Amino acid sequence: MxxxxxxxxxxxxxxxxxxxxxxxxxxxxxxxxxxxxxxxxxxxxxxxxxxxxxxxxxxxxxxxxxxxxxxxxxxxxxxxxxxxxxxxxxxxxxxxxxxxxxxxxxxxxxxxxxxxxxxxxxxxxxxxxxxxxxxxxxxxxxxxxxxxxxxxxxxxxxxxxxxxxxxxxxxxxxxxxxxxxxxxxVSDVFKSKDSSQSPRSKKGKHILVAGGNSGLCVWKNGIKDFSRYPDVHFSVLCGHNHRLYRSLLNQPNITPYMYIQDQEELNALYDAVDGIITKPGGVTISEVLHKKIPVFILDYLPGQEEFNLHYLVGRDLVFHIRDAEDFSSLEEILYDHKEIQHRVENMETYLSSLTGxxxxxxxxxxxxxxxxxxxxxxxxxxxxxxxxxx
CATH class of the missing domain: 3.40.50 (Rossmann fold)
Structure with missing residues (x-):
């Protein structure tokens, strides 16, 4: 063949x-x-x-x-x-x-x-x-x-x-x-187990920030706001953006990563976080839907990502935070088990619709x-x- x-x-x-x-x-x-x-x-x-x-x-x-x-x-x-x-x-x-x-x-x-x-x-x-x-x-x-x-x-x-x-x-x-x-x-690595879970703890959340292969920040001027949330640890995927990676080194509540090629390594990182801030790119969103991780969209690229966002928001699969100034609401949502569970259930409904x-x-x-x-x-x-x- x-x-x-x-x-x-x-x-x-x-x-x-x-x-x-x-x-x-x-x-x-x-x-x-x-x-x-x-x-x-x-x-x-x-x-x-x-x-x-x-x-x-x-x-x-x-x-x-x-x-x-x-x-x-x-x-x-x-x-x-x-x-x-x-x-x-x-x-x-x-x-x-x-x-x-x-x-x-x-x-x-x-x-x-x-x-x-x-x-x-x-x-x-x-x-x-x-x-x-x-x-x-x-x-x-x-x-x-x-x-x-x-x-x-x-x-x-x-x-x-x-x-x-x-x-x-x-x-x-x-x-x-x-x-x-x-x-x-998406890779079978991300389908290997049921990763739905209740919030991990009452304090000290872990958030993954994924801005695409170029490592673009997922909302305008958002990086500088990370220090305002000392109880949240951020893992930031910088893609191939060396400048962004260097700028985040040695910050107390940030762990930056260059582009992760190994799917097992990325899967382990998915398993370690309480939520993900990302753009509505089809592949990344599909990976985290399979992992049933709460998704927060703060920014998107025009064109296809905007159309993706309409679909995801319309079916209550993601949280859409429309303004970076409202970022504090993310912390509140992370501790709101009812809101998290609602999105997870919608993810499960979506995944159950997939056949073949x-x-x-x-x-x-x-x-x-x-x-x-x-x-x-x-x-x-x-x-x-x-x-x-x-």
Whole structure:
């Protein structure tokens, strides 16, 4: 079996993390599988990737309202209405050729997309019969689906919520048996045990602060406020931000960490804390939902994180503290067992709605492939080979 997983950027993002989770999950069940993660934009043109990623991160940081407007008016539109897709169409041929190059060189049995852009390019190619002969799959990395994702022409979908599943079925004409409500894929390490718990003690809480791989503070000027809460110990994930890490060293109630690659180490840290302050990124939120850790959102990036926040707040899965000046309310909530338990119960309800997984999809593809071989054999056509080794 050969599977290609298409992410977008070579820099660490939620899309690349999900690609790695899928790779590990497949290898666990199919150790002989050949799996290749390809950062699509880097593969297409490394200089272009560097330029686009630089503009993207600078745009969000320096002009968040402008990016928010762009995302809402462009990325969230249906394909027929999308200005972005119409404008990119003049360049689409270039990226289509890159997708075809991947398929022709790698000859995969399955292509999985963890980013909307390569999915959209595959959709364009799928309009031409035979252009993409292998099976295709979307693994969504947020709690909603933007308009760039190809939906109708993709064979299988790993969706985060019942709402997304219903949208694909009702509005995109996707067959229900092609949609698997798996949640956003996270490592099995975070599913290993039930981590729901009552508050650990009456005094001396431990809070994890996670601001993404860049180590951005999760609310404006919030770091300097930590010293105001001597009874709370903060573990701060600084990502790859060395400057932030150095600034937090030797502060009495802060333990800073650089980017944690080891999932077991991160899981141990999750187990040690009473709550987490973070942005509503799909992957991190999904990890802590599985751990059933109280989540506090104080800030978010415009675009996808804002849409994630709407979903999470609407279902009472997280606490949304709208102003850094109200940070003191976090301490009160940490000692309010009723409020904590309410969120934990909602997390349990969400998790209980998840069914199936990647292994189920692969088994289904295997059976469909065998049936195709059988039909073709009966018709006297050449055997096309078995998708998965038994």
């Amino acid at each position: 050969k599977i290609v997983i298409l992410s977008m950027f070579s820099v660490p993002t939620g899309h690349t993390k999900v690609a790695e989770v899928l790779q590990d999950s497949i290898r666990q069940d199919y150790p002989d599988a050949e799996i290749k993660i390809i950062d699509f934009l880097s593969f297409s043109n490394p200089l272009l990737e560097k330029m686009i990623s630089g503009v993207y991160f600078k745009w969000i940081r320096t002009s968040p309202e402008s990016y928010k407007g762009f995302y809402q008016k462009v990325m969230m539109k249906d394909k027929e209405q999308s200005i972005f897709l119409r404008s990119i169409s003049r360049f689409a041929t270039y990226f289509e050729k890159k997708v075809l190059k991947v398929v022709e060189e790698e000859k995969p049995s399955l292509v999985i997309c963890t980013h909307s852009f390569p999915s959209g390019m595959i959709g364009r190619l799928k309009s031409r019969e035979g252009a993409i002969p292998c099976k295709t799959m979307n693994a969504y990395t947020d709690f909603f689906v933007n308009g760039v994702w190809e939906t109708g022409k993709i064979d299988y979908h790993l969706v985060p919520t019942a709402e997304v599943k219903e949208t694909l079925i009702m509005h995109h004409n996707v067959s229900a048996d092609r949609v698997y409500q798996t949640g956003i894929p 997984g990647l292994t189920d999809v692969l088994r289904k593809i295997q059976e469909e492939t065998r049936q195709t071989i059988k039909v073709k054999s009966v018709k006297g056509k050449a055997d096309i080979g078995v998708f998965l080794s038994s």
